[in-house]
Amino acid sequence: MSTRPVAVVTGASSGIGAAAAKALAEAGFEVVLGARRADRLAEVAAECGGTALPLDVTDEDSVAAFAAVISRCDLLVNNAGGALGLDSIAAADLELWQQMYDVNVLGTIRVTKALLPKLVASGNGQVVVIGSIAAHQPYPGGGGYNAAKHAEAAVTRVLRLELLGQPVRVCEIDPGMVETEFSLVRFEGDKERADAVYAGMTPLTADDIAETIAWVATRPAHVNVDQITIMPRDQTGAQQVHRRQ
């Protein structure tokens, strides 16, 4: 049996999650990858020699089945999440807002809760939450996503407080613009609109964030990196997402 520490990454079929799985495998972790898109997930898992498991973080049963087959967990990267639309509060589609809350906030809570006993049992557990600059800076049209990411950040800080005295570290990484499927999902596949978000600037790549995750994950056990905000040089605030539409 492998003695490598086990990293579990959610939303691992693409973007930051896929890049994180690869970076963590290179850093010496055995990686367990969870996501809904089975084909894409299997490809990423094969690339990093990891294990692909189906996971829908918005579904209690799916999270329970996922956690049940993971016997050891040293690191959990809560990456699954995202934004849906850029509607003002006046025009809010509340179903989309509920979905954003479900995946970003409750999804992180569901998976963390399910794996927490194993993180504690590892003797050196770590939870990394991929938040967003939108957790700190509101912008017009960001209401649903801002609210979800602010809430996710609050939950992350509560977790840090609640785990004081336990062998589990908690870190929140808040990226600005990262060129992934993020904007394509936000704008329901409208590629022109998604591309316009990054026009005239150099966004971060998924690898930039993956390197940061691997760095956090490989600090000595007594070091807790509480929070990192990381943005492109060309971005000073999340509101630029709006300004660039």
Ligand code: 8X3
């Ligand atoms: C997304 C960050 O700056 O694109 O999480 O709104 S930003």
